[in-house]
Amino acid sequence: MTLKRCQECEREILGRTDKKYCSDMCRNNYNNRERSKEHQIVRQINCMLLRNRKILSRLLTSKVSKISRNKLMEQGFHFGYCTSTYTTRKGETYLFCYEYGFLELADGQFCLVKRAEQY
Numbered sequence: 001m002t003l004k005r006c007q008e009c010e011r012e013i014l015g016r017t018d019k020k021y022c023s024d025m026c027r028n029n030y031n032n033r034e035r036s037k038e039h040q041i042v043r044q045i046n047c048m049l050l051r052n053r054k055i056l057s058r059l060l061t062s063k064v065s066k067i068s069r070n071k072l073m074e075q076g077f078h079f080g081y082c083t084s085t086y087t088t089r090k091g092e093t094y095l096f097c098y099e100y101g102f103l104e105l106a107d108g109q110f111c112l113v114k115r116a117e118q119y
């Protein structure tokens with residue numbers, strides 16, 4: 001018979017062999033910690049998305065509708081974090097952070113837009 005140990009405190013588990021934890025307290029501690037790790041990941045990603053949205057919104061409010069990749073990154077923009085895409089009939093794909101979007105142009109600049117229609 002193999003010895004089973006508690007996933008939380010690593011104490012030997014007595015009794016049923018399908019148990020993962022030695023006690024309810026250990027099970028709760030383990031699950032709470034896992035949940036808070038997950039929440040942290042979600043919070044970090046949400047934060048990146050909101051920051052991207054804020055940057056695009058600020059630029060468009062100050063009438064900037066075309067900007068270079070470097071200028072965007074200087075502002076703290078992270079290209080990997082978007083909420084949706086939109087491909088036009090011409091085959092151009094806009095990336096969106098909520099209602100604000102951008103499209104890479106042939107000259108390497110980015111065209112900024114705000115989506116007006118419903119989702």
Ligand SMILES: [Zn+2]
Nearest residue numbers: 006009022026
């Ligand atoms: Zn335990």
